[in-house]
Amino acid sequence: MKKNETTIQPAKMKDAVEIAKIITRETKKYGDILSKNETDILVNLFGYFTIKDRNKIIGICGLKIWPSRQAEIISLWVNKNYRKNGWGRELIKKCIEKGKEHGIKEFFALSTSPKFFEKIGFSCVNFSYFPAKVWTDCVKCAKNAGYPGHPKCNETPMLLIVK
Numbered sequence: 001m002k003k004n005e006t007t008i009q010p011a012k013m014k015d016a017v018e019i020a021k022i023i024t025r026e027t028k029k030y031g032d033i034l035s036k037n038e039t040d041i042l043v044n045l046f047g048y049f050t051i052k053d054r055n056k057i058i059g060i061c062g063l064k065i066w067p068s069r070q071a072e073i074i075s076l077w078v079n080k081n082y083r084k085n086g087w088g089r090e091l092i093k094k095c096i097e098k099g100k101e102h103g104i105k106e107f108f109a110l111s112t113s114p115k116f117f118e119k120i121g122f123s124c125v126n127f128s129y130f131p132a133k134v135w136t137d138c139v140k141c142a143k144n145a146g147y148p149g150h151p152k153c154n155e156t157p158m159l160l161i162v163k
């Protein structure tokens, strides 16, 4: 997709450092996204898309495949100045298209913006739909104090099943 100078494209190796920097900065400021370092980005690089405006990254979204054969939408972020223009929706669409090409039927997200995901077609479910995620990531998350759904946890589990 292209809107004037702004394009959405698969992430490249050279983007990994900047993606990690942006995600780390946003996590520190707002905590809406799970912190990622450069290695985390590189191991999932094939699932990542970026939006660039004249070579500057203004949007990020990734897809992480779990052994349950479900794919998680990760690192979703759109630069504040570009929000409410359809870029978030477009990033998710790209990730889902790519996942479908690889035979993935279930996509999930743990989100602080559940209304946004509902607009894209996701539904709110229980954490028990993603046991691998819960026992790998949630148990280590300070927000969850050891278990998802803890009063400190502000994430909503969202699921989309495609044909």
Ligand SMILES: CC(C)(COP(=O)(O)OP(=O)(O)OC[C@H]1O[C@@H](n2cnc3c(N)ncnc32)[C@H](O)[C@@H]1OP(=O)(O)O)[C@@H](O)C(=O)NCCC(=O)NCCS
Binding pocket: 032, 033, 076, 077, 078, 079, 082, 083, 084, 085, 086, 087, 088, 089, 090, 109, 110, 111, 112, 113, 115, 116, 119
């Ligand atoms: C969530 C986020 C990615 C949305 O990006 P965006 O480019 O503004 O989203 P879009 O313009 O594609 O919005 C699609 C629809 O969702 C709505 N929407 C966007 N953000 C929303 C939000 N936070 N809450 C409710 N609805 C939202 C839009 O109004 C639009 O509705 P419409 O189709 O009726 O017009 C962006 O706000 C962001 O980066 N937030 C900070 C990081 C974050 O929260 N990431 C998600 C963690 S899982």
